[in-house]
Amino acid sequence: MQEHEYSVIGHSRSAIGRYLGMLATVVVSLLPAVGIGLSEALATMGLPDWGKYFLVIPITAGVIYAGIHWCFNKFAWRPLSYLSQIPHIAGQWECEGKTYADDGSIAQHWVADLCISQTWEKIRVRLETKSSISHSISVALIPEGDGCWMLMYSYMNQPKVGNLNLNAHKGYAEMRFTKGLKAAKGEYFTAKSRGTVGAMEFTRRQK
16 A cells, blocks of 8 residues: 555645745745756757746746655655644554453454654555554544644555455544654544454654
């Protein structure tokens, strides 16, 4: 499964996109040599002077914006969290879970490896137990008044080969991250085909 888009309540990606566009414009104005070089290259191709002016600035700005956007999406949004307004939860996590029986008692304890990959635009939550692997389908991050973050995501679970007693199923989880983003606690629910509920705890291994 690949990374997919996710929503962050209270965060406007379009506003950040405008800031990146403004930055690209400033960079273009500070790099006249780029425009001159491109103009000369187009001139050698026989493009008239009026055509150069209609193409040089858009092409230069487009290329620079693409580079700035790529850098921000992959790396810069993390140290500029005050600007991106998105918590950085990517990394390797340990997961301890428990499944409840119908009477509310604990029917099963289990452990899993959790990997969250994240950029400014996309995310993936991958959880692997000894018998199955689940991948997120949709994700939302919600800020809370005390500085914590709520992760809400739906997922698809696929059993590993040899686990004939398990069936593929969908589920949903809500995990509340602490202020330092080093741990989270929450609950999960599976679809009617499986019909289980339980609790999970995430502990960060490394960023």
